[in-house]
Amino acid sequence: MNYNALGNSYLKISEVSFGCMSIDRDETAAIPLIRRAVDLGINYFDTADLYDKGLNESILGKALDGIRDQVVIATKVGNQWRPDGSGWDWNPGKDYILSAVEASLKRLRTDHIDLYQLHGGTIDDPIDETIEAFESLVKAGKIRYYGISSIRPNVIREYIKRSNIVSVMMQYSLLDRRPEVSCLQLLEQHNIGVLARGSVARGLLVDKPAEPYLDYTAEQVQLAREAIAAASGPERLPSQTAIQYVLKHPAVVSAVVGIRTPQQLEEAAMAVKRLDAMEYEALTRAVPVKDYTAHL
Numbered sequence: 019m020n021y022n023a024l025g026n027s028y029l030k031i032s033e034v035s036f037g038c039m040s041i042d043r044d045e046t047a048a049i050p051l052i053r054r055a056v057d058l059g060i061n062y063f064d065t066a067d068l069y070d071k072g073l074n075e076s077i078l079g080k081a082l083d084g085i086r087d088q089v090v091i092a093t094k095v096g097n098q099w100r101p102d103g104s105g106w107d108w109n110p111g112k113d114y115i116l117s118a119v120e121a122s123l124k125r126l127r128t129d130h131i132d133l134y135q136l137h138g139g140t141i142d143d144p145i146d147e148t149i150e151a152f153e154s155l156v157k158a159g160k161i162r163y164y165g166i167s168s169i170r171p172n173v174i175r176e177y178i179k180r181s182n183i184v185s186v187m188m189q190y191s192l193l194d195r196r197p198e199v200s201c202l203q204l205l206e207q208h209n210i211g212v213l214a215r216g217s218v219a220r221g222l223l224v225d226k227p228a229e230p231y232l233d234y235t236a237e238q239v240q241l242a243r244e245a246i247a248a249a250s251g252p253e254r255l256p257s258q259t260a261i262q263y264v265l266k267h268p269a270v271v272s273a274v275v276g277i278r279t280p281q282q283l284e285e286a287a288m289a290v291k292r293l294d295a296m297e298y299e300a301l302t303r304a305v306p307v308k309d310y311t312a313h314l
Contacts, residue, residue, distance in 0.1 A: 019059030019287065022271045024090075025184035025211035027163045029132060031090050033265055034286050035062035037215060037276040038078055039069050045077050051283060052081035056088060058287035064187070064213070064274050066094035066137055067122050068106060079127035086128055092213075093122050094137035094167055110136060110143045112151040119160055134161040135187060139173045141313070149181045165213075170313035171200040178208050187274065190214040192223060192242050192263050192301055193231050199309040202269040211271035217264045224256045238305050245304030253291045261286065262293045263301055 021030045036055050041048040052063070063082070065074050075093060082089055095118045098109040122131065134155065136148060152164040165185030166177050177183050186205055190197045194216065205212055218224050219242075222231055228240040243256075250259045261273045275286045293301070 019289070021061070023211070024133070024163075024271050025165075026209045027133075027184040027211075029090055029163065029184075031062035031272050032060045033272050034060060034261065035064060035213070035272045035274045036060050036283075037274040038063055038065040038074055040276045040278040041074065041077065042278065043070060043073060043077075045080060048077050049081040051277070051280060052078065053085075054280070055277070055283055055287065056082075056085060058283070060287055061088065062090045062092065062272055062274075064092045065126075066097075066135075067118055067125075068094065068097040068099075068137060071099055071103065072121065072125050075122055075125040079125055083127050090132045091126060091128060092133035092135060093126065093131055094135040095119065095122070096137040096139070108138060108140075110139060110145075110148045112144075112147045112154075115148065115151040116154070119155055123160065130159060131161045132163065133185060134164045135185070136164075136166040136168075139166055139168050139170065139177075141170070141172045141176065143173075145176055145180060149177075153182070165210075167213075169196075169310070171310055172313050174201055175204070178204065178210065183210060185211045185213055185271070187213040187215060189216040190264055190267075190270070191217050191219045191260060192246065192304065193219040193234060193239060195305075195307040196310045198267070198307060200314070202267055206269040212267075212269045213272055213274050214264045214270050215274045215276070217273050217275065218257055218260045223260045233308055233311075234305060242305045245301050249293065249297045249301060255285055255290075257282075257285055258288065258290045259293070262290065263298070266293050266298050 020033045097106040099106045155161045163184045165183045167187035223246045228236045250256045264273045
């Protein structure tokens with residue numbers, strides 16, 4: 019496993035990391051899977067207080083209890099569950115963030131969170147207030163660093179200008195190259211690490227039947243899948259090729275892979291041949307690159 023510095027932080031994280039959103043709610047299945055990931059060299063685990071109303075954090079905290087010093091824990095905040103559990107509301111306010119972090123710390127069984135991320139965000143948010151909350155948590159030692167999870171270029175630019183974020187999590191794959199147009203170069207210039215999710219595009223680049231995806235037709239999705247298959251073979255499975263495409267961009271620090279099964283884990287963590295220049299170029303020619311059409 020290779021490790022990369024996360025932006026301008028002191029954190030070094032595995033280039034393939036564990037996205038916890040899809041883990042089994044049955045901890046007897048989830049905990050051994052997380053422990054196995056650590057054995058395979060994965061040291062970065064990404065969760066959120068939103069997932070399963072906090073149960074996801076609790077399972078992760080239990081799994082990592084006793085090996086906390088070996089891992090980097092990231093979680094997210096900003097989506098506040100309603101008291102009746104019927105759904106959640108967006109809340110980037112300082113008071114909520116300062117209270118939510120305490121619940122996350124308790125569930126994660128830790129005295130600090132390595133990376134605390136705003137789980138979304140709009141240009142109309144009280145951004146300075148949100149930043150103030152994160153900065154106060156850094157000073158208090160409850161979080162080490164903060165970042166945002168966003169696919170909105172206008173929001174990302176504001177946080178670059180006004181905050182000390184070390185990372186941005188965003189969707190990025192061969193079927194979602196919008197970050198290449200609007201965000202990746204800017205983030206690289208400011209030494210802000212990109213955490214890429216969705217590298218297999220819901221499985222469409224690997225084994226799911228082609229269907230329209232974002233602004234791509236089913237036919238274009240099929241072409242992308244065929245290109246991934248052509249770049250794969252004995253040395254690299256299609257899922258691994260899709261991950262390597264994401265990791266090829268210098269702005270990307272880690273591919274955050276949603277892992278639910280032991281097979282998915284073993285494949286994601288396996289050391290594989292990197293894409294060479296010709297393979298990468300062939301993939302980029304498979305489908306046209308497109309930009310975001312909103313929140314610019």
